[in-house]
Amino acid sequence: xxxxxxxxxxxxxxxxxxxxxxxxxxxxxxxxxxxxxxxxxxxxxxxxxxxxxxxxxxxxxxxxxxxxxxxxxxxxxxxxxxxxxxxxxxxxxxxxxxxxxxxxxxxxxxxxxxxxxxxxxxxxxxxxxxxxxxxxxxxxxxxxxxxxxxxxxxxxxxxxxxxxxxxxxxxxxxxxxxxxxxxxxxxxxxxxxxxxxxxxxxxxxxxxxxxxxxxxxxxxxxxxxxxxxxxxxxxxxxxxxxxxxxxxxxxxxxxxxxxxxxxxxxxxxxxxxxxxxxxxxxxxxxxxxxxxxx
Amino acid sequence: xxxxxxxxxxxxxxxxxxxxxxxxxxxxxxxxxxxxxxxxxxxxxxxxxxxxxxxxxxxxxxxxxxxxxxxxxxxxxxxxxxxxxxxxxxxxxxxxxxxxxxxxxxxxxxxxxxxxxxxxxxxxxxxxxxxxxxxxxxxxxxxxxxxxxxxxxxxxxxxxxxxxxxxxxxxxxxxxxxxxxxxxxxxxxxxxxxxxxxxxxxxxxxxxxxxxxxxxxxxxxxxxxxxxxxxxxxxxxxxxxxxxxxxxxxxxxxxxxxxxxxxxxxxxxxxxxxxxxxxxxxxxxxxxxxxxxxxxxxxxxxx
Numbered sequence: 001x002x003x004x005x006x007x008x009x010x011x012x013x014x015x016x017x018x019x020x021x022x023x024x025x026x027x028x029x030x031x032x033x034x035x036x037x038x039x040x041x042x043x044x045x046x047x048x049x050x051x052x053x054x055x056x057x058x059x060x061x062x063x064x065x066x067x068x069x070x071x072x073x074x075x076x077x078x079x080x081x082x083x084x085x086x087x088x089x090x091x092x093x094x095x096x097x098x099x100x101x102x103x104x105x106x107x108x109x110x111x112x113x114x115x116x117x118x119x120x121x122x123x124x125x126x127x128x129x130x131x132x133x134x135x136x137x138x139x140x141x142x143x144x145x146x147x148x149x150x151x152x153x154x155x156x157x158x159x160x161x162x163x164x165x166x167x168x169x170x171x172x173x174x175x176x177x178x179x180x181x182x183x184x185x186x187x188x189x190x191x192x193x194x195x196x197x198x199x200x201x202x203x204x205x206x207x208x209x210x211x212x213x214x215x216x217x218x219x220x221x222x223x224x225x226x227x228x229x230x231x232x233x234x235x236x237x238x239x240x241x242x243x244x245x246x247x248x249x250x251x252x253x254x255x256x257x258x259x260x261x262x263x264x265x266x267x268x269x270x271x272x273x274x275x276x277x278x279x280x281x282x283x284x285x286x287x288x289x290x291x292x293x294x
Numbered sequence: 295x296x297x298x299x300x301x302x303x304x305x306x307x308x309x310x311x312x313x314x315x316x317x318x319x320x321x322x323x324x325x326x327x328x329x330x331x332x333x334x335x336x337x338x339x340x341x342x343x344x345x346x347x348x349x350x351x352x353x354x355x356x357x358x359x360x361x362x363x364x365x366x367x368x369x370x371x372x373x374x375x376x377x378x379x380x381x382x383x384x385x386x387x388x389x390x391x392x393x394x395x396x397x398x399x400x401x402x403x404x405x406x407x408x409x410x411x412x413x414x415x416x417x418x419x420x421x422x423x424x425x426x427x428x429x430x431x432x433x434x435x436x437x438x439x440x441x442x443x444x445x446x447x448x449x450x451x452x453x454x455x456x457x458x459x460x461x462x463x464x465x466x467x468x469x470x471x472x473x474x475x476x477x478x479x480x481x482x483x484x485x486x487x488x489x490x491x492x493x494x495x496x497x498x499x500x501x502x503x504x505x506x507x508x509x510x511x512x513x514x515x516x517x518x519x520x521x522x523x524x525x526x527x528x529x530x531x532x533x534x535x536x537x538x539x540x541x542x543x544x545x546x547x548x549x550x551x552x553x554x555x556x557x558x559x560x561x562x563x564x565x566x567x568x569x570x571x572x573x574x575x576x577x578x579x580x581x582x583x584x585x586x587x588x589x590x591x592x593x594x595x596x597x
Contacts, residue, residue, distance in 0.1 A: 006420050016414065016421075017413070017418075021429065021432065023410070024433060024436050027467035028439050028470060032443070035443070092334045096327075102331075106331045108585065109338070111585070115525050116577075116578075117531065117547045119547050119551060120573055120574055121341070123550065127344075127563075128341060133357050133358075135361045137359070138359035138360050223437075227442050230531060234532075252442060252445055256445055273443045276438045281438075
């Protein structure tokens with residue numbers, strides 16, 4: 001709950017909000033509204049005239065098999081990244097909560113990837129698994145496995161998923177550790193005295209109490225997988241091989257900047273906006289309810 | 295790593311057993327926990343370690359897998375070449391200029407975001423005015439409007455305002471922050487109303503309250519956000535890709551991407567690896583040196 005006591009000023013709050021609102025207006029809402037506007041227009045090939053075409057851009061985009069492919073890729077990618085990054089982080093955090101010595105050491109060793117740019121994370125993983133010179137690619141190949149992420153779509157997808165999830169483990173780990181520390185030890189002791197084993201205690205006490213943090217992380221991880229991983233895709237696969245790793249965000253960029261199809265790119269932006277707004281709104285509503293510490 | 299399994303003094307062992315017994319955690323499961331953590335550390339740290347190893351080997355060694363697990367003898371040669379001799383390979387720009395650009399961008403974004411967000415959260419929490427919740431939502435919704443969903447029009451705004459290839463262009467549009475505003479708001483909400491009341495009774499205006507009470511209380515949060523936002527700025531990819539054309543305005547991450555061509559055998563991998571290390575070292579240093587504040591701040595912001 002907000003403090004009941006506030007300052008009486010009437011103009012000052014607007015002045016305080018002004019910098020943020022100006023930036024948000026010029027660089028967020030104005031362009032976003034332009035994207036909305038352009039999504040119902042069609043430009044001629046020379047960009048001289050544009051005509052109102054209603055929902056034609058959306059219809060074309062949604063009927064484009066390439067777009068549906070990108071939808072599917074994005075779904076697979078986001079679910080896999082969020083799940084992998086959160087599951088590994090939770091496992092490590094629960095382990096770190098059990099031990100007594102060395103907590104600081106493990107934490108330090110686990111948090112550095114947080115500072116690595118997604119694009120660099122991707123390049124590093126590709127370096128290790130690059131078919132021509134990657135050491136692990138070499139090992140996979142010598143053991144008879146046909147590994148070539150530059151030619152095989154599934155393997156390319158696997159590579160970008162692992163690289164993206166790897167980078168996110170640190171972040172999730174820190175939050176899960178914080179969440180675990182916040183759980184009163186007396187609760188766990190009580191359950192232990194009642195004879196609940198470690199696994200049972202985890203699923204019946206610890207995991208439910210972590211729910212707020214898990215949901216918070218779900219929002220963050222989904223947003224991360226949707227947007228912040230553009231660098232990984234762009235730097236590592238360029239959407240390839242054969243559009244196997246082309247995500248929605250990559251396609252928006254590619255259609256807008258490389259193929260220069262304004263209407264389609266705008267329509268894709270709008271669809272993406274709707275998806276993200278819906279997703280974040282639902283999740284945040286839930287989080288707000290669950291995490292009101294007030 | 296070794297000290298975690300080293301023999302303990304009797305007292306320590308007893309202490310551990312006692313605490314473990316209290317929480318019903320057996321010694322075996324603690325050993326398993328250590329094993330899993332060590333495995334986790336290896337998996338998490340290995341890619342960076344391996345990049346470092348690669349940065350100390352010659353191009354020939356790198357191109358003939360498998361790469362040794364230990365650093366080679368080309369550390370000084372490679373780093374010297376990348377820092378002082380490899381200029382031509384990154385589009386005629388020296389590594390230190392790239393690092394400078396990236397530093398300016400990261401610092402500008404971090405400081406800018408904090409200032410703007412603290413002010414916004416202050417307004418939203420400690421004042422009552424028409425449109426308060428509306429403005430809160432206006433800021434909140436930007437969380438759902440990342441660059442990627444408004445990419446072309448934003449680029450056009452940048453061109454119209456003449457911000458392409460400028461530091462302002464790299465920094466200003468990324469200074470808005472729903473996340474930071476939300477976190478500060480959440481923190482401000484935990485500050486008891488009595489504090490505001492006391493300040494008002496003592497005749498302190500909002501500015502005085504902000505400066506003398508709110509900011510000192512927010513120190514950890516500011517430090518935590520600084521780390522997060524510095525790294526956010528440092529690791530930006532799409533934005534610098536869009537708003538910089540000139541090589542001398544590139545950030546190091548973008549320059550690195552330009553150095554690499556996976557299909558092409560011409561890539562100077564040893565220099566790429568050195569540049570990678572140089573590109574990830576500063577933000578890693580920030581996380582490590584500010585780790586305490588960082589983690590503490592994160593925990594506190596979550597409450």
